[in-house]
Amino acid sequence: MQKFIVLTALMLTMGANVVMADSVRVDKNLPTYKPIKGVSGNIKSVGSDTMNNLMTLWAEKYNSYYPNVKIEIEGKGSSTAPAALISGTAQFGPMSRPMKGKEIDDFEKKYGYKPLGLRTSIDMLAVYVNKDNPIQCLSLEEVDAIFSKTRKRGFGKDITTWGDLGLTGEWSNKAISLYGRNSASGTYGFFKEHVFKNGDYKDSVKEQPGSSSVVQAVTNDRYGIGYSGIGYKTAGVKAVPLAEKKGGKCIPAEASHAYTGDYPLSRFLYVYINYKPGEKLDPLRGQFLKLIFSKQGQEVVVKDGYYPITNNIAKQELSKFRF
């Protein structure tokens, strides 16, 4: 007895006006940012490395409106954001994963309310190989068997050489060299949760301190494989198309699949702030957030290689705080 039903349900229709071509365009309905007077002070952001460049670009943009604002950005991994927000060393905590319960608890213990997380942009977590690598497609089961020792997705055997993935010739007996992120990274956690289904990394995954070092390492290591945000893609590496299931359709990490939900590893990039519910946010932070959720702010997202959010999401996020 077998049934196979395909249901396509139109749940909600949001008035989105993004033209989906291969190049990404920003939602036309997003508000244009208009600077106000009298914003100055210091901003410090501690958190995600995936969003390091993004935060820097936003900061530059912000500085172009408000030259008196001094901005410092540190990106060692998403897990450093809660620690910095709790201790008060940072006003912004960019994170490439949502905060986990324990982190929210720790924050709430100190401040009495929960931190506010805002979805700022969309990333496709890509699996990178060296540009010379002939591999065409990987299923998530295979990625799980390459990186994880628990293989919770149920791939039959451990994958250690490129030959195990069906490559021939000089590749067939070459060991796969694994690169990953350090455990502070949100990308590390996201990969673990969504690819390994919370299984465990192999001990032989070389933990790199940043996304760019993962890409750099894969560029230099012909037999390497690694993962990081799509914003870090360079000419030296190739983002492997991914299939949700073995034998399924291979979806390349391209703009056209960023929004449709076809690509199995897309995610939101967040910025967390310490915002006391009901109170007015100071203009220094308020204007920064307003910039992020404006046309200019989202153009920066495109510039950095990530994908912008729609006006609808921006509206939802802006309604979460008062400024």
Add this chain to the structure above:
Amino acid sequence: MDKSYKIKKKIIDKVAKYTISIGGIGTIFAVLLVFFFLFYTVLPLFQKGDTKFQNKIVLKDKINPVHGIVDEYGVTGVIFDGKMIDVISLATGEILSKIPLDETLSTFNYNSKNRSYIFGTTDGRIIEADISFKREEMESDLEGTKNEDKFVVENDYLVEYKNGKKNTYKIDITTKELLKLNNRIILVDGIFQDRESSIVAITDDGLLHIIHIQIKENILTGENNKEIEDKSIDLKDYFKSGYPDYSKINSSGNGIFIFFKDGRFINIDARNLDDLKITEDKKILENRKITYLDFLIGRNTILIGDDKGYVTTWWLTEDKLNKNNYIFTNIHKFYTGSDSDVKFIYPSQRDKSFAVLNGDGIFSIFHMTSENLLFQSREEFKASLILMNQKNDKIFLISEDRYSSYSFNVPHPEVSLKTLFGRVQYELTSKGEYVWQSSSGSDDFEPKFSLIPLIFGTIKSTIIAMLFAIPIAILAAIYTSEFVNKKYRNSIKSTIEIMASLPSVVLGFLAGLIISPLVENVVLSLIGCLFMVPFSMLLLGNIIQILPKDLFNYLSRYRIFMILIFALPLGIFLGVNLARIAEKILFYNDFKYWLQNYEYSPLGGWFIVLTPLGLILTIYVYRRFLYGFYENILEGRSYNAAAVIEVIKFLVLTFFTILTTFLIAYIITKIGLDLRRDLPFIERIMGTYVQRNALIVGFVMGFAVIPIIYTVSEDALRAVPEHLRSASLATGATIWQTAVNIVLPVAASGIFSAIMIGFGRAIGETMIVLMAAGNTPIIDMNIFSGFRTLSANIAVELPEAVIGSTHYRILYLAALVLFIMTFIVNTIAELVRIRYRKKSSQL
């Protein structure tokens, strides 16, 4: 002498004495302070938390608790009684509302991750009831309550007035029908994730359904694309003696577990939906009955409570015979405090601990990984549920008509000496292991805090760096102090000391990004050069003696240039070519593939590793047995003839070294010992090649350590009284004989402390290992694999650790361990040095 001078001297003496004493005491004090600070930060890890009784409240109405959930603050809760859900104000004891569910419910299961219930009905529907707790915060509108904290019930909601705020606690229960099957649902369970949900249901026609729902949400249009796949397997034959009592589906949706109260268990492998397999049908509990069963957070571990008062934990482990097969295995066993049946188990929502309540009213909180008993007590009334809030700081015991609450505070439940230093069998693994994996992005992660891989990494990097640095540094020191022209001595020394001024981050950068990709392509050639460069130096040294005596004497002034111009290029040439030949003959044309392919003979690897042994053996045999014979040959020969014989001797001994090495390597290979996988204790010394590995770190860290060892040992050598040298030289000893037999023993204590200082530097070195070692916390003696040291680990992970958290304190523990390690090394160094110094002062 004049008096004022005497007084002045006295004053200066006194001042000097006290300043030095203060300085000394200050230093000791500072070190102690560091030690105590580390200790003070680490100590709370091992302290038991405090858990206190808070209050007991009689409910204003009777309920029939079957299952329940408490909100995160522990002030409201829902109790499911089989037919309806009661919303309770735990702060005041009132029942706020009763929400009736479907009349036809036949079974339910609780999904702790989503805080939802999944129900099956008699007419085949599967319903999910999502329970969400909300706290709405407003400014208080109640006059005169500004300073008074209290809970009241307003309009069926619990309201808290606190610090001038009015918090309203709301509970939303939304039910939705997920799908409908044709028959009565006997058992149902499900997991719900963003993109994928899996449901397992047993219906009364004996079928087991597995339904996968894949959801793709289009962010632009909000369109939801759902794909439902429903597969089933007929289990009628298995259910002859009745339907099972529990069914569970694991977190990956591909393992289904079915239990009967009498201890029978059926395991269904659902990795391939088109080929559902029953892999096990066995009795897992003998003479005991299952009385309660649930998943631990993360849905990997099943907790089974039985009628004899035990809770056992189970998960799928790899079958040793068939690696693709998994067996349901018992791992831990917890005793609940009395032999009464286990009534309820509540898994914590924050970590791997769980609360158990047994029939005698004894309730306990255990942590699975550390096997710690966090709290145990007894409740007088007959409770039927034990619940905890999401934040893990309150415990509730709930009976039909009353409940009691406890505040629970155990900050570091996952720490015990065993989890830090012992083998621990972590979830889903088949055997106990030492693992460091400190954090991740989700709450259901099981932190693995074994310091052993880090201590191992520290020792490994230090040993390899020292193996490289000690011979070079000490030989260089002997060379500059004994052989080199005094004119150049100081400039050579200061040049080498400049090496020490290179920041280690620069060295790390070079090692990680430039040297390691280069070395990767030429590993074997590099190893070849390691052997052939010293060989060609010796060879050249021998050959040069053949030259006429005058020419030889003239040339020996330029020996350093000779080495640079001839021996070094020759050594590299020989090394590279030898490596090429060896790769062809011994390593099946591909050294790196040879490293990971155990079907290839290990002969070549043994050959490399055993060469030093072969050399030592040959020299020993020659010295012991053939030296006299050799002297006889030399007897009466002319200078030139003797020189030629010397060269021949050198070549013959080289040949013998190779032969001996080969023989030993051959014998070991024949015995069947492979240096890539089955060495005792250390398992392997060669294995899969990783770009950033111990060899690279060894080289570069050796480079960082060499100047220190060199300078200190050179000073020690130079401090040897000149009259000893002169005496030795005057009796006809050569410079080399003098250096080795006279100077070296006298300077031994200094050289030893030089080595130890180098050792201390290598143990604590951070930046080089951080950048060049790959930071993989593995225990593997393979010189071609990476490692993670204590210091690099602290540098990598401290920024992410929240102050006061377990992770934070364990990083401090790592620092303490490092401190103790260097302390031990330095103490040994000091003891040995003092002993040697006593000896040499007798000279």
